[in-house]
Amino acid sequence: MHAEQLKEYLNTAIAIAKELSADSAFAADDKLGNGADCVTEVDRYIEKTVFSRLHEIYPTHKLVGEETATERGNEYKATNDPTWIVDPVDGTNNVVHHFQYTGISIGLAINKKPAVGVVYLPILDELYTAARSQGAFMNSQPPPIIRPPVLTTPTSLAECSMVCEHHSDRSEKAVGSRLASFTRLLLDKKRGGGCIQNLRILGAACPNITLVAKDVAEFFWDIGPHAWGFAAAVIILTESGGAVFACAGWWGSSIPESERTLKPHNIWNRRLIAVRFTPNLPRNPGSGRELQKQLAEDVLEIVEDIPYPLDGIH
Known part of the structure; x- marks a missing residue:
């Protein structure tokens, strides 16, 4: 894919994200669904409008979004074709509770790999953008916001801040698994823990990953998000010098220690760990x-792992 073509895709996504953020103002007074996973009319309106614009400009591209995927039971075909992956309001619960970490996320995957990403947080007026091999930017400046020699080099989890999520899956098994993992991350080293300095849950995956990209946190760990929750942000992170890996936790696993190795992240795999x-x-x-x-x-x-299926049909 030529650099100029990727730049065109990026500029298209930026224009759509900024236009719709100004149009909707992220002002939603309608909360639908259960208490853990709500949806507003703003979500539906933005996704429908984004897809309409993208289809008009790129009629052969595939489109995957939170609202339409949910309506189809997550049964869409995942292909190598250029695929726009959209979260119309990343952090809907944040919107209805007037919390500022929310925005539009528009990502483009080509050959199932992130190629373009735009995350716009309108309340904070923070625009994160990236295209493959062209760098990442926050309001036209390259992240992280702090650069060497001031930026530290952490050598253990005890020097790290972490962002993560608890998700809308409130089954006893899922909640118990997450809490157990959080506990071990926080426990001091004498008790077998990671003793991380702090753990933050902000309610939206893409804003979380942008915090890692700009060095507000050392890493983001999550199991359960869908592709639209991170597709745009991971290219922003990697283009800022960060790294993203597949993430099925090894605690309690039968995988021998000799075979426990990091694997590249798959855009359709609902497990990831992102490091600044x-x-x-x-x-x-x-x-x-x-x-x-x-x-x-x-x-x-x-x-530990929670065995969520891949997004889409493969």
């Missing part, structure tokens, strides 16, 4: 990338 840009240690080229992997492995050793 990490500077190299002094006189040690490449150590930043190795530390990203080490932090991800340290997390996977103490969190």
